Amino acid sequence: MTRLESPRSQPLAKFRDARAVAQENRLSPSVDALLAAWTGGPLLADLPENHYPADIAEGHYIQDQLVAGLGREVRGWKLAVTSDFALAKTGLEGPIYGRLFDGDIIDSPATASSKNYHGAKMEPEFAVRLARPLGGVGQIISRADVEAAVESVHLAIELAATRYLDSDAVGFVSQIADNAGTGALILGPKVDNWRDIDLKAVPVSLVFDGAVVAAGFPVAERCDPIAVVTWLANELSLSGLNLNKGDVVTTGTLAQPTYCDPGTDGRARFEGIGEVELTFA
Numbered sequence: 659m660t661r662l663e664s665p666r667s668q669p670l671a672k673f674r675d676a677r678a679v680a681q682e683n684r685l686s687p688s689v690d691a692l693l694a695a696w697t698g699g700p701l702l703a704d705l706p707e708n709h710y711p712a713d714i715a716e717g718h719y720i721q722d723q724l725v726a727g728l729g730r731e732v733r734g735w736k737l738a739v740t741s742d743f744a745l746a747k748t749g750l751e752g753p754i755y756g757r758l759f760d761g762d763i764i765d766s767p768a769t770a771s772s773k774n775y776h777g778a779k780m781e782p783e784f785a786v787r788l789a790r791p792l793g794g795v796g797q798i799i800s801r802a803d804v805e806a807a808v809e810s811v812h813l814a815i816e817l818a819a820t821r822y823l824d825s826d827a828v829g830f831v832s833q834i835a836d837n838a839g840t841g842a843l844i845l846g847p848k849v850d851n852w853r854d855i856d857l858k859a860v861p862v863s864l865v866f867d868g869a870v871v872a873a874g875f876p877v878a879e880r881c882d883p884i885a886v887v888t889w890l891a892n893e894l895s896l897s898g899l900n901l902n903k904g905d906v907v908t909t910g911t912l913a914q915p916t917y918c919d920p921g922t923d924g925r926a927r928f929e930g931i932g933e934v935e936l937t938f939a
Contacts, residue, residue: 662742662752662882662889687715692836695821696728701776702821704828705835708923712854714754718897722852724837733906734758734785734859735890736816736840739830740881741896742909753910754830755890756838763767763906766815766846767935775819775841778938780918782862782874782926784883785814785845788907792891798884804884805853811883813846813847815926815934816908818915846926846934857883861929862912866922867898874915908930 687709692755695702704710711717725732739745740753762772772778774845789809790848792799819841821827848856862874874880884908893902901907916923918938 662740662885664746678898685711685720685723688720688835689727690714692720692724693727696724701823702902703780703823705832711831711835714750714831714834718833720835721837722834723764728759731760732757732883732903733760733763733886734843735842735901735905736838736909737908737910738838740886741875743875744910745880746829748831750822752889752893754834754838755893756834756836756840756907758840758843758906762840762842764842764844766813766844767937769842769844769937769939770817770842770844771894771939774805775817775938777820777825778821778864778918779915780864780870780922780924780926780936780938781816781818782864782907782913782916782928782934783814783816783911784849784857785812785843785906786810786883786887786902786909787812788901788905790903791900792887793895794834795895795898796902799888799895801888804888804891808852808884808887811849811852811857812906812935813849813879813926813928814908815844815846815924815931815936816843816911817844817936817938843906844936845906847932849931855909859932863925864913864916865925866916866918871935872916876914880912881910886910 663778737753737755787809790807818839841854863870922938924936
C-alpha cells in the first residue's frame with residue numbers, strides 16, 4: 659500500500675473538533691497576519707511567535723480561517739508533495755493542499771503580473787476538472803469514482819506564490835497556513851485520450867525564454883494524477899468537505915519548481931501532447 663492509499667493516522671477533522679476553542683484564541687493572530695499579507699499588507703518572515711500552529715492540523719485550521727476571511731469563491735484545489743518519492747523524502751503522511759480561487763484559474767496563453775505574485779515559481783503539472791461532485795461526510799471515494807467524475811485532464815502551469823519573505827525559509831506547517839503557497843493556475847490543452855496514456859511517463863520540460871530550466875522528474879519520482887485526486891477527495895471527506903462539480907484540481911509538479919523573474923516567457927512542454935504558455939510580466 660502506498661502513502662496515497664493510506665488514510666492519515668489521525669484525521670484532520672478530529673483535531674479540528676477537539677481543539678476548536680483553544681485554537682480560536684491562540685491562532686487568531688496568525689490568521690490576522692496572513693489576512694493582512696493577502697490584502698496588501700507587509701510580507702511575513704513567518705507566523706507570529708507564540709501563535710504558531712503546532713502541527714499540520716492547526717496549519718489547516720489557519721488556512722480555513724484565512725479562506726473564510728478572504729471571502730473569495732473557491733474554484734478548485736492545489737496539491738504539493740504528491741508522489742510517494744516526495745512523501746518519503748519529506749516524512750509527511752500525505753500531500754499538502756490549498757484552495758484555488760475564482761479569477762486565479764486562467765486559460766493558456768496567459769499573462770500574470772509579478773506585482774500580484776511574490777516569490778513566484780512555475781511548475782508543470784496535470785490538472786483535473788470534475789464533471790460531478792465527489793465526497794461528503796463519511797464517504798469513501800474509490801479511484802473508479804474519480805475516473806467516472808473526470809470531465810477533462812489538462813496540461814497546466816501552477817504559478818506558486820507566497821505571503822512570506824522567503825517561502826523556503828519556513829516549514830510545511832506555515833506554508834499550509836498560507837493556503838499552501840497558492841498563486842495562479844494556467845490551464846492548457848485537454849489531454850483527450852488521457853485514459854490511454856501513462857501520464858507519469860510523459861516527457862515534460864519547463865522552458866524560460868527558449869531555454870530548458872527544468873527537465874521532468876524520473877517516472878519513479880512522479881505522481882499518479884488520478885491517485886492524487888482520489889486521496890484529496892477522501893481527505894476532504896474526513897474533514898466534512900467535498901469536491902464540487904467544475905472544480906479544478908492541480909496534482910503536483912512534474913519538474914523542479916523554478917523561480918521566475920518579471921519578463922519571463924514560460925512554457926511547460928509535454929512531449930507529444932502540447933504546451934502551456936505563461937508570460938510573467
